[in-house]
Amino acid sequence: MTSTHSTAQVRVRGQARRTSVLPASEGTRPISAPRLIQHKKEAFWFYRFISIAYDQLLNPQQYTEAMREDALETADLNSRHLKVVDVGGGTGFTTVGIVKHVDPENVTLLDQSPHQLEKARKKEVLKGITIVEGDAEDLSFPTDTFDRYVSAGSIEYWPDPQRGIKEAYRVLRPGGVACVIGPVYPTFWLSQFFADMWMLFPKEEEYIEWFTKAGFEDVKLKRIGPKWYRGVRRFGLIIGCAVTGVKKDHGDSPLQLGPKAEDVSKPVNPITFLLRFLLGTLCAAYYVIVPIYMWMKDKIVPRGMPI
Template identity: 55%
Template sequence: MRDEALEPADLYDPGLKVVDVGGGTGFTTLGIVKHVYPKNVTILDQSPHQLAKARQKEELKECTIIEGDAEELPFPTDSVDRYISAGSIEYWPDPQRGIREAYRVLKLGGLACVIELDRNGTAVSVVMASSCSVTGAKRESGDSPLQLGPKAEDVKKPVNPFSFLIRFILGTIAATYYVYMWIKDQIVPKGQPI
């Protein structure tokens, strides 16, 4: 499934410069390095724990592995030949900002390939999930023409203590309910009321 999903990225040249955004453990990157020199591939993800798993994979030892944000890529404009993101867009707070960044970092004629699993349907369809791949080419050099306002979530701005307290309380209630339901499911036989 991974190799089929990567086909639209047109990884025909081993010298391509590729960035795998939201690359996590390097699962998709393993498919990329089948076609592209690992030294030309960068894995970017926000999770240091996921990236630690990618660093352990022998096939990815020559890849550049960095912690970063899909919505604020640490690459110059017009700097990569291929932008690939598989299974991460659903976790971005502002996907438009991430797509704008994909456009910005691509070289003229470069391809952006965003892959997402189709997780709709029954449990069986999730296990046998198919992927949806959207690929586009950069037609003009430079920054994206898409103009967006300031980021909705500015992590540098101080948090409102009241807002934090409300979120903390709601989160604690939700976590407690989840743990309660899990314990109940472990103790009470299925279909039995408590």
């Protein structure tokens, strides 16, 4: 990974400050490192089961409505007439936030999971949007199509996040804004262990580098987290930051990439697949327990003290 220095707009606990971002090549885990439930087939089956209670069980812990509104501020949804795509939008939780600002007929929701999308179709507020099954790393839309690209809680499942962000650049019109909302690598050793085992938890500087390499300008990063978290980076979050960039010119990204990291058409060993899936699900349980633990500590530890 080529080293680049960037500057990000980082907001911590509601306060904005200019922060120099270190080169992504210093102390970073290899993006190619094997992780459980990061590949598309594993993610497909993972969401086949958790889609049953996704909005009721997982989202309220990791990605609250307040966090969604905080993150979508960075997408600059300043007109009802913007053409917006929500990539990896699942049950449409983030899409619900988008249609508060944009007319539904101008919004497209894309996800690879038909089970998640079925939940989105049942939401009355999302009537009128376009719903598409598709791959975040290989979007079916023409170049220069959308004014805004939003993706929340999806990048952690991409085998090649650089390719997905390159696609975000391609499908945007000049002046369009991409907003990727995702997890950030934790600082606590046990959280790091489960993050490395489970799926992709990028470092903040990696987000910045991916956007910059894809050709985006005015790249900014904003930290987000549940209100009961104090010291967000210590234990890790499924949703930890919102990163934005602006496309300045027509056409595809100037970045050239090789073949995809994962070919979903290739057969998989069913025993290996099952073992990876079960282990990954156990790792996911840690990130269900952590927000409950943090919520309890928030109730016990006096205000003003880190937890």
